[in-house]
Amino acid sequence: MATGARPWAPPIDGLDEVGYLTSTTAMELTEVPDSLLVLGGGYVALEQAQLFARLGSKVTVLVRSRLASKEEPEVSKALQEVFADEGIRVVRRAAPTRVAHDAVTGQVVVTADISGGEQEFRADQVLVALGRRPVTDGLNLDAVEVKTGDAGEIVVTNQLLSSNPRIWAAGDVTGHPEFVYVAAHHGNVVAENAFAGAERPVDYTQLPRVTFTSPAIGAVGMTESQVLAAGIRCDCRVLPLGYVPRALVNRDTRGFIKMVANADTGEILGLTAVAKDAGELAAAGVHILGKTLTEVADAWAPYLTMTEGIRIVAKAFTTDVAKLSCCA
Secondary structure, eight states, rough: OOOEEEEOOOOTTHHHHOBOOHHHHHHHHOOOOOOEEEESSHHHHHHHHHHHHHTEEEEEEEEETTTTTTTTTHHHHHHHHHHHHHHHHOSSEEEEEEEEOOOOOOOEEEEEEEEEEEEEEEEEEEEEOOEEEEETTTTTTGGTTTOTTSSOOOOOOOOBBBBSSOOBOOOOGSOOOOOHHHHHHHHHHHHHHHOOOOOOOOOOTOOOOESSSEEEEEEEEEHHHHHHHHOOOOOEEEEGGGGHHHHHHHHHHEEEEEEEETTTOBBEEEEEEEETTTTHHHHHHHTTTTHHHHHHHSSSTTTTTTTTHHHHHHHTTTTTTGOOOOOO
């Protein structure tokens, strides 16, 4: 089973009657709207908000908590500053309650609860980017005893086997991380397990994740809050990009690199970056998880590469990086 997922919209009063854009239908527009309301603060919302702002729309983002709420709080702060510089308005702690159509102006009117009070937001279009749901409705999975979860996802083992021993599932329909490379990996695992009895498990411990804003968000491993929730004593450093020579050469020091480590063992548990090349930093970060801070701080790193920043942030645990020479 590999039926994927589709954009999901919550039951907001009036939303269906007024009509709304999704990440799919927004790409089918033939004209750029003068103004756009984006509901959501996840990766789809962030990418689409910046896209339409750069195309000329006046964009307002309504978010329940903060931008990129599953990532480090420093990510939200950095992206909010970038969005402010680009004229994108971000309204936090906003819970949309109803949507209506203004017959006079032709605009969409979204009413939201903000800190206990109501406020109206108007735009030519509203884009709902509040998540996706697995496509399992209408498949009659109960008839073949395939269990599904609360969001409709096919419940699978770590080997991607469903509750029916002859049915496997792969990709977004499982409710697992929604990345194209996860779905591709699932396909390989299912083929080997189903037809060759390989019994390969899927392990997300070192799964990198990237949001393609500009600058981008890249992360791998655990966040600081996840480390603390696991009962591990945490130590971390946040390195502003002003200390990374490559960022200075690029004349773009917006962002940071954050490293999270086990305070007792020095083992690196997570890496997060906001940077032009954050995706490459996350990919490189895959190979340092489990290593110690000393190992990474003492490793070779080419000067004037963004990944040199990984070595610098590791050194920041024991050294004042402001006193380092250009390539030390």
